[in-house]
Each structure stands twice: as structure tokens, then as C-alpha cells.
Amino acid sequence: xxxxxxxxxxxxxxxxxxxxxxxxxxxxxxxxxxxxxxxxxxxxxxxxxxxxxxxxxxxxxxxxxxxxxxxxxxxxxxxxxxxxxxxxxxxxxxxxxxxxxxxxxxxxxxxxxxxxxxxxxxxxxxxxxxxxxxxxxxxxxxxxxxxxxxxxxxxxxxxxxxxxxxxxxxxxxxxxxxxxxxxxxxxxxxxxxxx
Amino acid sequence: xxxxxxxxxxxxxxxxxxxxxxxxxxxxxxxxxxxxxxxxxxxxxxxxxxxxxxxxxxxxxxxxxxxxxxxxxxxxxxxxxxxxxxxxxxxxxxxxxxxxxxxxxxxxxxxxxxxxxxxxxxxxxxxxxxxxxxxxxxxxxxxxxxxxxxxxxxxxxxxxxxxxxxxxxxxxxxxxxxxxxxxxxxxxxxxxxxxxxxxxxxxxxxxxxxxxxxxxxxxxxxxxxxxxxxxxxxxxxxxxxxxxxxxxxxxxxxxxxxxxxxxxxxxxxxxxxxxxxxxxxxxxxxxxxxxxxxxxxxxxxxxxxxxxxxxxxxxxxxxxxxxxxxxxxxxxxxxxxxxxxxxxxxxxxxxxxxxxxxxxxxxxxxxxxxxxxxxxxxxxxxxxxxxxxxxxxxxxxxxxxxxxxxxxxxxxxxxxxxxxxxxxxxxxxxxxxxxxxxxxxxxxxxxxxxxxxxxxxxxxxxxxxxxxxxxxxxxxxxxxxxxxxxxxxxxxxxxxxxxxxxxxxxxxxxxxxxxxxxxxxxxxxxxxxxxxxxxxxxxxxxxxxxxxxxxxx
Amino acid sequence: xxxxxxxxxxxxxxxxxxxxxxxxxxxxxxxxxxxxxxxxxxxxxxxxxxxxxxxxxxxxxxxxxxxxxxxxxxxxxxxxxxxxxxxxxxxxxxxxxxxxxxxxxxxxxxxxxxxxxxxxxxxxxxxxxxxxxxxxxxxxxxxxxxxxxxxxxxxxxxxxxxxxxxxxxxxxxxxxxxxxxxxxxxxxxxxxx
Numbered sequence: 052x053x054x055x056x057x058x059x060x061x062x063x064x065x066x067x068x069x070x071x072x073x074x075x076x077x078x079x080x081x082x083x084x085x086x087x088x089x090x091x092x093x094x095x096x097x098x099x100x101x102x103x104x105x106x107x108x109x110x111x112x113x114x115x116x117x118x119x120x121x122x123x124x125x126x127x128x129x130x131x132x133x134x135x136x137x138x139x140x141x142x143x144x145x146x147x148x149x150x151x152x153x154x155x156x157x158x159x160x161x162x163x164x165x166x167x168x169x170x171x172x173x174x175x176x177x178x179x180x181x182x183x184x185x186x187x188x189x190x191x192x193x194x195x196x197x198x199x200x201x202x203x204x205x206x207x208x209x210x211x212x213x214x215x216x217x218x219x220x221x222x223x224x225x226x227x228x229x230x231x232x233x234x235x236x237x238x239x240x241x242x243x244x245x246x
Numbered sequence: 247x248x249x250x251x252x253x254x255x256x257x258x259x260x261x262x263x264x265x266x267x268x269x270x271x272x273x274x275x276x277x278x279x280x281x282x283x284x285x286x287x288x289x290x291x292x293x294x295x296x297x298x299x300x301x302x303x304x305x306x307x308x309x310x311x312x313x314x315x316x317x318x319x320x321x322x323x324x325x326x327x328x329x330x331x332x333x334x335x336x337x338x339x340x341x342x343x344x345x346x347x348x349x350x351x352x353x354x355x356x357x358x359x360x361x362x363x364x365x366x367x368x369x370x371x372x373x374x375x376x377x378x379x380x381x382x383x384x385x386x387x388x389x390x391x392x393x394x395x396x397x398x399x400x401x402x403x404x405x406x407x408x409x410x411x412x413x414x415x416x417x418x419x420x421x422x423x424x425x426x427x428x429x430x431x432x433x434x435x436x437x438x439x440x441x442x443x444x445x446x447x448x449x450x451x452x453x454x455x456x457x458x459x460x461x462x463x464x465x466x467x468x469x470x471x472x473x474x475x476x477x478x479x480x481x482x483x484x485x486x487x488x489x490x491x492x493x494x495x496x497x498x499x500x501x502x503x504x505x506x507x508x509x510x511x512x513x514x515x516x517x518x519x520x521x522x523x524x525x526x527x528x529x530x531x532x533x534x535x536x537x538x539x540x541x542x543x544x545x546x547x548x549x550x551x552x553x554x555x556x557x558x559x560x561x562x563x564x565x566x567x568x569x570x571x572x573x574x575x576x577x578x579x580x581x582x583x584x585x586x587x588x589x590x591x592x593x594x595x596x597x598x599x600x601x602x603x604x605x606x607x608x609x610x611x612x613x614x615x616x617x618x619x620x621x622x623x624x625x626x627x628x629x630x631x632x633x634x635x636x637x638x639x640x641x642x643x644x645x646x647x648x649x650x651x652x653x654x655x656x657x658x659x660x661x662x663x664x665x666x667x668x669x670x671x672x673x674x675x676x677x678x679x680x681x682x683x684x685x686x687x688x689x690x691x692x693x694x695x696x697x698x699x700x701x702x703x704x705x706x707x708x709x710x711x712x713x714x715x716x717x718x719x720x721x722x723x724x725x726x727x728x729x730x731x732x733x734x735x736x737x738x739x740x741x742x743x744x745x746x747x748x749x750x751x752x753x754x755x756x757x758x759x760x761x762x763x764x765x766x767x768x769x770x771x772x773x774x775x776x777x778x779x780x781x782x783x784x785x786x787x788x789x790x791x792x793x794x795x796x797x798x799x
Numbered sequence: 800x801x802x803x804x805x806x807x808x809x810x811x812x813x814x815x816x817x818x819x820x821x822x823x824x825x826x827x828x829x830x831x832x833x834x835x836x837x838x839x840x841x842x843x844x845x846x847x848x849x850x851x852x853x854x855x856x857x858x859x860x861x862x863x864x865x866x867x868x869x870x871x872x873x874x875x876x877x878x879x880x881x882x883x884x885x886x887x888x889x890x891x892x893x894x895x896x897x898x899x900x901x902x903x904x905x906x907x908x909x910x911x912x913x914x915x916x917x918x919x920x921x922x923x924x925x926x927x928x929x930x931x932x933x934x935x936x937x938x939x940x941x942x943x944x945x946x947x948x949x950x951x952x953x954x955x956x957x958x959x960x961x962x963x964x965x966x967x968x969x970x971x972x973x974x975x976x977x978x979x980x981x982x983x984x985x986x987x988x989x990x991x992x
Contacts, residue, residue: 054867057866058866058868058871061862061866061868062871062874062875065858065862065875065878066878069878069879069882072882072886073882073885073886073889076885076886076889076890077889080889080890080892080893081893082892082893086896087896087897087900090896090897092713095709096705096708096709096712097708097709097710097712097713097716098712099712099716107716108713108716131659139897139900139901140900141900141901141902141903175716175719176712176715176716176719177715177718177719178715193711193712193715195708195712216349218343218345218347218349218350218351220700220701220704221345221347221349221697222693222694222696222697222698222700222701223346223690223693223694223696223697224694225657225691225694226630226687226690226691226694632961633961651956654956654959654960655959657959658958658959660959
């Protein structure tokens, strides 16, 4: 009987000892918020376009971190962003279903603009300037091409144009690809749009 | 005695790691520099150097003189563009440049009037030794001088007398290790005096204690010429003893700045640093000649020496070509009229870039124009085979990288990893691609990787900026909402207090009425204005939409 | 002093836990796809193994033998290991969320890593003293880390190599592991007992 009691006591004391240590550790290493969400957010292209089904990049990052969203929902980020998120989350990569279009920028046809400021309110990155009853214009270097301003415009005076490729930003294609050829074609399209 | 002997032995055996000995094919080495004829039209891209583009300061119809500034620089890393002749500006529009993308840049088109009237606004500075280096530096910037070895980095930036990095040695690069090219070689033979005066100007500007003219042993006549000229000049030139001519064994890519510095001084330029950080500057012989012209003659950079060679050129040679001359016109003077089954290269065969067609102008970086038969190009560029891990690429790499691994990473889009394996230290000399038995276009992969990394960097910066803008917007909206709510609360409280005082109405007062009441107050109008303005679109738009809906139905 | 060196060397190279004793194969194959995660795993295992081997020696000597409850050995040891793993898990989650995410299920699975329990049991079997058992545990962990990181480095390069389709993925990894094991066989005879 004593033997059984000592054994139980020893085992109990031993267990309690570790339980106390772990309880203290739990206090010390307490985690606030979801740190992985910030890491995911830093990978996203920050277009705030909402194509993932969440109202911006931060909510999507939070949803991925908590497992509510898939890793392949960021359309502008494309395959590279998906791979990075999958890598970070330690899950299998998935294919990005919607093909990302070439980088776009919004363009306000100023002759037709009535100055209603609705597009200014819709722009998630404050890239449209203008005042009520004045022409609005898009600051091209700030536009993320999210298309959120196209829908609110009551007179449909906003076009999405393909972003022109600059000579300084040109980069070599992979050997034996036709990207350079494509770039030239796209540039031609852009020229016909703007003229 | 023994000491100097030991020193000379050390110097001759010192070399850089890696490198190759390609077939040099310097077929134009004996061809004296000819002068190009005037083309019908000059095409001058607004950016011919590394750095920011220039802005045209002439307009269509203007008459310009030879050497007149036609585009001014914007930003620090930039030099202006000058007219190569006197004539009329006929148009300013985009035109293809000698760039691998085949993309264009805004260019100024000048039709020569055949008179070649010089612009004499820049006065020659004969007594450069008594002139302040900053003034000379500004002169070099105004004259549009950029490194003529091929990198076209604005020269004035390098020629800075800086007490933190005192310059010990000036290295004059007469190596010309690229096969086929002989423009520097001919320049050293024909313009040795100008080059040496150019060296003296640079030494004065940076305060260098000595200068080394480095020439490879496959150009013995250039070496002799430089030595003789130094001797002749030594009578009138007290400092010529500080200039030394050094012969080096032929090896590619010895002409690369960092490799040449290692060979001559034994010091390595650390990654991410400039030669001036170890007290050395390096200049091309052509740049030295251009510096001489800019200071002594007051002439901006409007021409350069170009080697026109290759197995498809009937009469290869060296030519003094004014910048802006269409390449088709240059080739025509050497007997090449049709370009069927001919590959054009801008630069040498190792580092040069393929041109899509000959309708691009000669620019400041054009050191050579090569035309090769398609068959000989096909022999050099066989299709890519899998890597057999022979390691030759690593052996020949002058910057001690592991090219096969880097190419693998670039191919598989592991750009960050490639960066951590020092992709950006690659000088794109092409030695690895040259020796690869599997014909892997290694340098092409590195260029791809570097471009993608730059693209990723730009995207990240843009994303970061967008995020900040988006956060600012969210903050502003939240703040506005709060302010609005606070103001409403204040108004309501006042009204309630008033109502209590009056004891007239027991119900909740209408918001708009309250606002109307308060207009007399000094502080209030702002509030009311804003609330009215903000409220306006919302009540108005729904009826508008509803009515339009009715009409359509 | 020589004795300590011999223990360390034999634990790291000659009697390597993964490649010679074939213990701890699960994380060896599971977290070796990236060098960074492999390094994190190695650190965690090093921590757990060294502490587990010393703690289990103390428990064996001062609790199990005096109270004559040796039949509870496994339960006690597993309890120690599980607690240590819990502790390191909390620590990693706090200090490096990315590593925590990268290790995933393999972090709590250190509990069932046979190499850890193996070290604890072998210490008892070999009648090690306190110092030698600590050293043995540490050496075994270093050996594990060495092999894991080397293997991760190899796998990173193999991943994009042009290998036949049929060998891609696990097959080439297993072949590589086998070849590494053969290579480590070369260390046998380095230390003679």
C-alpha cells in the first residue's frame, strides 16, 4: 500500500513540477495578435483591389493566417506571391485561377469628367486628385490599377490602360522567351489607346 | 637593384583569377582611323549615358551649331547631349536606340547644313594646371563626357577630389580585351599626345600621385608609341615621370575595371564599393582623349572612334564617327549595304548586345559595330544542353562566382537565393558562356535574374508606398467620421440644453433645423457647411438612381 | 578529457543517430526541404535532446532507482521530453512565427522522435555518468543537426536539377539519404572503443 502511495505521490509531484514550469512559460511566451498575418501582408502587392474577396490586403492576410482563406486568392500578386505565401504557411502551392492582366493604370477622360468626386472616394490609395465640379486626374505613379474607381463613375469616363513599359524598367527575358516581343506589342496597343 | 628586379617580377606574374584567352581576331589593328562622311540626318537620343535622361532644350525648326547643347541634364548622374554638326532640328520624336529591348527613346533629329559651324561658347582652358579642379569638373559635365569604354558612366562624377578617399593611382585603361575591337588601340597610336595630356588633367583634378597606362602585349606598337610620346613630352612636361606604361599579358576580361585594378595594384575592390574607396580611379584612353578635347580645345563630346568589323563587313576598319550617325550609314561606308542573314552586334562579341536592325544611331557607348554572317553566329550559339557540372565556368569566372549554380537559380526563379550567392557581383563578361561545353547561355540567365530582382525591388517599394497611402486614407476616414460624430454630438447637446431651457419641445429636434439655427454662431458655420456638403450626395443620389431605373423599366 | 572528446566524436560522426542508428528518420525526411527550417529544427532538437538526456539521467538515479519504480521509466522519460517540446514550441512561436509555421506538425512531433527517447534510454544502458550523458546527448543532437542541414542543402539543389521524371520528389531524396549513409559509413573505425 505504501509502495503504491509513494509511487503515485512521486509521479504526481513530478507531473505537477512540469505543469508549473509550462504554466509559467505560457505566461512568458504569451502571443498577442497574429504575427504571421503581418508577414503575409508584407508579401502582398498592396493594390487594395479586393479581387481576393476581402476588402483590402490586410484583411486578406489575416484571413490566410487564420486559415479562413486560401493562399491563391491574390490575383495581382500572381504565382510568385502565391508561392511565397504557400511557403510561409507551409502548405502545398495551388494554382492561381484568375490570370493577372498586364499592369494597368486608370485614366480619366477629362473632357467627360463632371467632377463628382465619387472616384476620389473610391480610390484606396488616394491616387486621384480633384475637387467637386473640377476635372479629376489620376496620379500615374501612385495608381495600383485596382479598377475600383471605374464602377462608381456615373459617366463612365475612366479607362483602364495598360501601363507603359519604360526603357529603364526593361529587363532581359529568359533565354528563348518572347516576352520582349510581347512588350513591344503591348506598347503599340498603349500608343493606340492614348492617341 | 635587387628590390626593383623583384618588384618587376612580381608585377609581371600578378594576374586576376579566372579569365580566358579567346581568339582575338583583331583584323583592323593596322587600319588607320578614317573619318565618317556626313549622313543625311543625325538622330540623337536624349539619353546616351548611365543615369537620368536629359530634356531637350531646342525645338523643331531651330538652327543649331556644332557642339551646341541640345538637351540638358536632369539630376546628378547625367550629362547633356550636344549637336554633332551645324544644321536644323527637323523633328523630336521617339526613335529606336541601340538597346537590347529594341525600345525607343525621345530623340532629336538634326539635318546638317554642311557648314559645320562650331559653337564657340566654351573657351579653351590651356592653363589647366592653374585652374580649380571644380571648374574643370563642371566643364567636363557641360561637355557631356561619359566613360567611352562602354559603360558610359558620367566621367565628372568619378573625377572628384575627396579628402576622405584620396586617390593614389590613376589607371588608364588601354587594355581593350574584347576580340575584334581596335578603336582604343588605334587611338593610342594616333593620338598618344592628347591621351597623355588628358592623363595630366585627370591627375591634376584628383590629385593622383602616379598614373599607369595599362596595355596588353598584343599591342606592342601602341605600347612603344605611348613610351616614345612620354619621352618626347618629358622635356616640356615635368610630371611625366609619374606616368608609367605597363605591359600586361593578354587575357580576357582584363579590361574590366575591378580586374585591372587587382592586376596592377594587387588590391581588390570590395563588393558594393567603388575603386575610389581603395584610392584608385580607372579611365579609358578614349575618355582621356575626350577630356583633353573638352579642356584644351573647349569641344564637347560629339564624336568617337568606332571599330567596324566582323566577317560580314567587306572593308573592316576604324572610323571617327559623329554621335547620332545612323549605323546603316556607317556600315555602308565599309561596304555592307544589305543586312539579310547578317547579325549585328553593338559592342564586342563577348559583351556586345544584338541589334534588331541597323536603323539606330551611334551613341556614346558604341565602341564597336560588328556584322557577323548568320552561319558563323549559329556555330557559336548552339542549342542549350543540360549542365554536366564540369566546373569550367567557375574556373574562368573573374569574380569567383559559381555560374552553373547561379544560372540554375535564375532559371528556377529563385532570385533571392541567387542574390545571396552574389549575383550582383557578376560583371557579365561572358567568360562562363564562352567556355561552357553545354552551350548554356549563362550570362543571359544572369541578366534575366538581375532584371527580375530589380523588378521585384520596384514592386516591393511600390507595394510599401501603396500600403502607406492606404493606411493614411483609412486613418483619415476614421478621423473624419469621428470628427463628424463629435460635432453632431456637440450640436445635439447644445440643442437639448436649449430645449431644456426653453421647455418648449420634448421630442428630438431635427438635425438640419439645428444646423440652420446655429449659422449665426462664429464657430459653427464650418460644421454646418461640412455636414451639409457631406450629406448632400447621399440623399440626392438614391432618388436619381431610382428615377433612372423607372425610366428604363 | 580524451574520453569526452571520444564520446562527442563518436556520437556526432561514427555512431550518427540518423545515418548509422537510423533513429529520427521522420524529421530527417520531413523538414529537410529548406535549409532555414532544417536549422530551426536542429536547434529545437539540440535543446530537447541535451536537456532530456541530463534530466532523464537525474530522474533515473534519484527517483526511479530509489523508489524502485523502474517499470515507469518510459512514462517518466516521455513526460520529460513532452514537457521540453511544449516549452520549445512556445518559445519558437513567440520568437519566430515564420519558423513555427515552417516546422508545422514536425515541431510537436519531436516528442515522438525516437532519437530523443533513444538517447535517454541508451544513456542508462551504457551506464553513463551525469557529465558523459549530457555530452552524449549533446553530441547526438549535433550529429542529427549536421546530417539534417547537409541533407537539406543537398535537397535544395536537387529540387530543380534536371533529373528523370520518375525520380523526382521522394525517390531522389531517399537515394540521396542512402548515399549519405554510405558516406558516413566511412567514419566507422575513426574511434576505437
